[in-house]
Amino acid sequence: PSEGWRTQPHHLSKEQLWERIRQECKRDADDEPTLASFLYSSILAHKSLEQALAFVLANKLASPTLYSTQLKQIAEDVYREDPSVMEAAMADLHAVLDRDPACDRYTQALLHFKGYQAVQSHRIAHHLWLRGRRALALMLQSRISEAFHVDIHPAARVGRGILLDHATGVVIGETAAIGDNVSMLHHVTLGGSGIGSGVRHPQVGHGVLLGAGVTVLGPVTLGPGAKVGAGSVVVTDLEPHSVAVGVPARVIKRAAESE
Amino acid sequence: PSEGWRTQPHHLSKEQLWERIRQECKRDADDEPTLASFLYSSILAHKSLEQALAFVLANKLASPTLYSTQLKQIAEDVYREDPSVMEAAMADLHAVLDRDPACDRYTQALLHFKGYQAVQSHRIAHHLWLRGRRALALMLQSRISEAFHVDIHPAARVGRGILLDHATGVVIGETAAIGDNVSMLHHVTLGGSGIGSGVRHPQVGHGVLLGAGVTVLGPVTLGPGAKVGAGSVVVTDLEPHSVAVGVPARVIKRAAESE
Amino acid sequence: PSEGWRTQPHHLSKEQLWERIRQECKRDADDEPTLASFLYSSILAHKSLEQALAFVLANKLASPTLYSTQLKQIAEDVYREDPSVMEAAMADLHAVLDRDPACDRYTQALLHFKGYQAVQSHRIAHHLWLRGRRALALMLQSRISEAFHVDIHPAARVGRGILLDHATGVVIGETAAIGDNVSMLHHVTLGGSGIGSGVRHPQVGHGVLLGAGVTVLGPVTLGPGAKVGAGSVVVTDLEPHSVAVGVPARVIKRAAESE
Missing domain, CATH: 1.10.3130.10 (serine acetyltransferase, domain 1)
Known part of the structure; x- marks a missing residue:
């Protein structure tokens, strides 16, 4: 990717x-x-x-x-x-x-x-x-x-232009895929939901930004350019260029607004 | 135990x-x-x-x-x-x-x-x-x-059949006790509340599942089979087989419902 | 300081x-x-x-x-x-x-x-x-x-009488300043907001207590004696001796009450 x-x-x-x-x-x-x-x-x-x-x-x-x-x-x-x-x-x-x-x-x-x-x-x-x-x-x-x-499973697919800032505690699961230009802070988890087979982990689009301590669980899709605030837990898809925060994360800006 | x-x-x-x-x-x-x-x-x-x-x-x-x-x-x-x-x-x-x-x-x-x-x-x-x-x-x-x-204090009591998945950042305090068949993801804390003496840390029942980044504080009891979602902070007892999420954690399923 | x-x-x-x-x-x-x-x-x-x-x-x-x-x-x-x-x-x-x-x-x-x-x-x-x-x-x-x-940037200013308990995953940014007698648990982040120049990181007063997994972002000021509960995300100033919890953190006690 x-x-x-x-x-x-x-x-x-x-x-x-x-x-x-x-x-x-x-x-x-x-x-x-x-x-x-x-x-x-x-x-x-x-x-x-x-x-x-x-x-x-x-x-x-x-x-x-x-x-x-x-x-x-x-x-x-x-x-x-x-x-x-x-x-x-x-x-x-x-x-x-x-x-x-x-x-x-x-x-x-x-x-x-x-x-x-x-x-x-x-x-x-x-x-x-x-x-x-x-x-x-x-x-x-x-x-x-x-x-x-x-901890990145060797099967995980990772794009180019990746920044893992500070990095301590990052966990990326077996079937995760990460696009290009993705930035993530420390303690970010791209984890499995514990159910199902096949793709069990997040699919992260180009240019996504994940703040410190963000947890994304299950085979959800984060659209290109999406941003997630520190400490949030994401268990649903995010639209491209949307901004989400909270536990569980809710969208606080959509693409048009975040431009 | x-x-x-x-x-x-x-x-x-x-x-x-x-x-x-x-x-x-x-x-x-x-x-x-x-x-x-x-x-x-x-x-x-x-x-x-x-x-x-x-x-x-x-x-x-x-x-x-x-x-x-x-x-x-x-x-x-x-x-x-x-x-x-x-x-x-x-x-x-x-x-x-x-x-x-x-x-x-x-x-x-x-x-x-x-x-x-x-x-x-x-x-x-x-x-x-x-x-x-x-x-x-x-x-x-x-x-x-x-x-x-x-970081597990050597006094902490740990049962059998334990899974610490990924494990980075797990902290388990001095007077904590963990039952059998407990699973916990990375960044889980079983911490002290900072007050009192004697038992200051959580007592975790058999078969409990603690998601990534869960923090449990103080001498609370997590009943057997309880599940806590990623990123939650637990400061109260949890009933057996209940499911809790959030900061602070609230119960979203009780035993009968979670069967 | x-x-x-x-x-x-x-x-x-x-x-x-x-x-x-x-x-x-x-x-x-x-x-x-x-x-x-x-x-x-x-x-x-x-x-x-x-x-x-x-x-x-x-x-x-x-x-x-x-x-x-x-x-x-x-x-x-x-x-x-x-x-x-x-x-x-x-x-x-x-x-x-x-x-x-x-x-x-x-x-x-x-x-x-x-x-x-x-x-x-x-x-x-x-x-x-x-x-x-x-x-x-x-x-x-x-x-x-x-x-x-x-991970502490060498430019960060740190006072005396500091306790970093357990410590795994602590991140302290370049322009952060920490007063005396500050206690912080593991996974605490004093991070940048990603915008602006000059001071980009938190200024933490004397005697502040930051619980496990607390994230403080941007050039905010935590007044002396402020306390932040585990797992909270702080993006605003906190008054001296106040107590804050949650994602995002809200003040649950002010100075007079917390005495």
């Missing part, structure tokens, strides 16, 4: 982005020698954004029983097999810069934002899931939940 | 369960050589379910200042001193398979579900607490909160 | 506190030899509370790419450059003992409470932020969020 993502005029190409990231790192390493070794091994030692991102994720997801070298190889293989995974990673990076007022540098998101790293790790797990490598995908889901406090 | 747990006809004996887990691991190791070493060291190298579970928990709870070998020994000693701790661990494993639609294999819960691992770690801490090993029990509580994002 | 913090008659001086902590550790090491090595390296091997706290935080925040020795040095430098950081750390320790009924020993908070450790780590990051060491401060913010599940 990626028709919603649009490259903005100020977005960088992959080469420009990689060069910008390296410049940011060099400046930080000069300003703060304490971080020089970290910045070198994480970014400056690598030949491409793919290698650097694979290294960063592998170090976060490694455990006493799963080595970072294995994980780095797995991620690099995915980026080589399917270049759209890295395109989505770049779209997400631009999304953080576009939409998070507390972030004005690419390295900050790449190196430090667990929401960004959780989504990129999920993209690896999802690729493996689709190719039938189920045991490995489920292990990655578990490690993502431990390391980033974000 | 374990009269509520009933072994279902399809539940396996300990020997059957251990054999099934080993079979699942062997199949995964064949299918995914990347995981072979992890699966061997976690499961296949061990002689019993007790040893394997002690190894898994010890590796998750280890820290630079508390070694996995120490932790493994502590867990094995508890399983030997009180076989009911392992019986509860098996009941919880069956509960995950029975009630989580996203889980159809024992190894998935045993190796990967932080909710399952948090409850098993709490059972160890609770055993130590009851025997006066307070400092060690409190340290385990802290490590459980760090590693699994689940 | 520290005029609100008052030393209580039963509070210990730094020397008394350090001696009490060492006594607690010696007793625990005698009672539980399993912990002797941990207690020795964390507390008893050090010459001062500053050294011990720096060691404890450094071990929690260390990562494969940031060494505990570096972090310990950074923290010790901050304590030496600005003694008020350690004064605040002591006030927070007294606050936990004063206000958390489940905690009756200093070592429990110091060694085990992630809310306490998150606040102390933030105080280090904030000191670095004010001195322009932005890259290092942001890296610490990221490690605090990973290790303690508490």
